[in-house]
Amino acid sequence: MTPSVLSGNALLDRFHALDQWLFQQQNFWQEAPFTHQQLSWEAQHPELGQWLRQQSLEHAEHYQGQPHALLNAPAPFAELAEQAQRLSSLGPHPQHPSHTIPARFAVDVPGRKWQQIEAFARCLPPPAQTVHWLDWCSGKSHLGRHLLHRLGGKLTSLEWDAALVEQAQQLSAKHQLTATHRIQDVLAESCQQHVSAQHSPIALHACGDLHLQLLRLASRQGCPQLAVAPCCYNRIASHDYQPLSQTARGAQLALTRSDLRLTLRESVNAGQRDRRLRDQSMARRLAFDQLCRERLGQTDYQSTPAAANKWLHLPFHQWANRVAEHMQRPLTLDSHDDEAEALGWQRLAQIRNLELVGNLFRRPLELWLLLDRALFLHEQGYHTRLGTFCPRELTPRNALLLATKSD
Template sequence: MGHTPLLMAGSPGWTEPATAGHTAAGDAWGRGSGQTPSEFLENPSQSSRLTAPFRKHVRPKKQHEIRRLGELVKKLSDLTGCTQVVDVGSGQGHLSRFMSLGLGLMVKSIEGDQRLVERAQRLDQELLQALQKEEKRNPQVVHTGPRHRPHHVVRWVDPMALCEELLLPVENSPQSEARLLLTGLHACGDLSVALLRHFSCCPEVAALASVGCCYMKLSDPGGYPLSQWVAGLPGRELPYRLREGACHALEEYAERLQKAGPGLRTHCYRAALETVIRRARPELRRPGVQGIPRVHELKIEEYVQRGLQRVGLDPNLPLNLAALRAHQAQENRVVAFFSLALLLAPLVETLILLDRLLYLQEQGFHAELLPIFSPELSPRNLVLVATKRPLGETFSVLETEDS
């Protein structure tokens, strides 16, 4: 979304400035400043803060995210005496690899997709070999500290139940009882909620660093609201459309509007496709449509046919071409409507994140929202950090860049 949510002064749990999420998106970048993080000034595709082996197979956005969140997790782990980090929803393991092989943390990675775990294990081996070659080429560079591979586990985490595997120490761990730090980089929908529940309920979990995403996939009820305060608000309901809109990037879309390119046509085409879908299958509302390449080069009926195929419907359904042409004539109005709706995105994300923050604070835990990513690179730029013992002013240290 490229913005910082507008956390509300005067609400329960409000503190100045950390709980407010440093409303300028973190003083380092400013809100929508368009400033490039210093690590990408020399080369926009390679972070100068990561060595080459850790950049391989990793896009610039992810390079920025794994470095910033990994360093925060390392600091938080040291401050809270955690012996093990659990990366939930770890995907291809980029964050886990950096935390373990780069920062020396003991890491367990939990991912439900077997194929992603297998790829993560291959990338682990490839990175380890690259690091060993690097040390042979540069013997004067001495690696300090332990070097552990991530311990990968294939497991779906049920958002509504505790996951025993998540709480167990890694195999061959010297500690019989682990003191855990839970983290998730853009943990989708209810997975972020699962992290909060495990932190709240499990004495083994001492700290949390969670970056949420995909708010439209939150269960209702169950995923929102979590706090008593937000549950008591009149009009607290957030329908799917609002939650989905909160996941769009304001700065990126503003740039698209300024360029006024033909790609904006996608909104109108998708709206027309929705009318066809609902006419054919009224119960099928807002189905996910996989990306259709080069939309602006297609006639509207061609787009609709491809879209029907992507949602499992007959692409040869009879189409009312006159109606589709009438929809296409509304293109500018559709863009205007979408733009106005997108202006609500910061408010919606604020309410969701404030709800999670208050959920933890209402139970007596210590929690803050810290902006650690550049919003231009990573729109979901706030991490929810929580501990079970007070850290006081130390929270501000977590957000700072290392030299």
């Protein structure tokens, strides 16, 4: 079946199906292999657990972005993969080609960002009336300027970083576009006055609370239309996720901020060097954790300071001594302990392969969250459509919510 854009009753049907499935299968995705030495599902499915623990880091790397393509893993992997794919299928929004944007517009925008913006813009139908775009957490407001040029209207952008706002102003001046770029914390009380029924908000990759705030304010003020591509669902202030929609408030699934991290466990955009550094940092943290368990009797994973990444150039024992000092742990290593790092790499390979099971639930969980947002807008009187605006290779956060106020 070809994946389709979700709207109307399909939003509710899919939400209920996902809610039930994610709730029933919680064991498979709620525990993070990084912090749990043994996962509870391994007791029920020892063959799968053992098989994954024997695979290499390269194996995990290969499948991490496409876990459903792993066909030879023991049961119930394939069954879960099939269910996950079916429940998270989402089709692309229809495209509305319009005149091409002059190449000079692309000069100041990083390539991938430009492609994302073009794809986002193609999903917006030509407006029947003059639109006042409100670019939310706009950065340099590349998206706002693009839409202003492509579809006309007016532009206001809100961004709290003064340097970015200044650059936005300079770019608008350079392209001879009239726009208002405001320095504004969108979470502050004062933001309300900048959102009104005249505005059509657009948001490309505004994180957790930032896009939630937009949906609440825009629907309260009666904005005629919204286009929002959310990201970083776990960037919320509260410990527990507070659903927006009535439907999700009555759901079986109750999520914490830490559950939401799963939606971000994907790094299609990270370069090879960054991945290597990230892996080395994790392998060392795991080796350090193991040493603390063996020598200090530690029983739970204790997170190591972010500063540890700055010392990665040091040999393992020196790195670990700095970390121990920072964490005030009575642990002193010498060069003989450098071989412990290899054990860290081994544990990393096991963890990454075990994570493949949780990764099957990443997109379904993201869709549950997106549907909460879509259903909220639906409850507020919006005709809401949820689809993708670009392929996943361009950004894993490729879902776009389009909402139009019903008459």
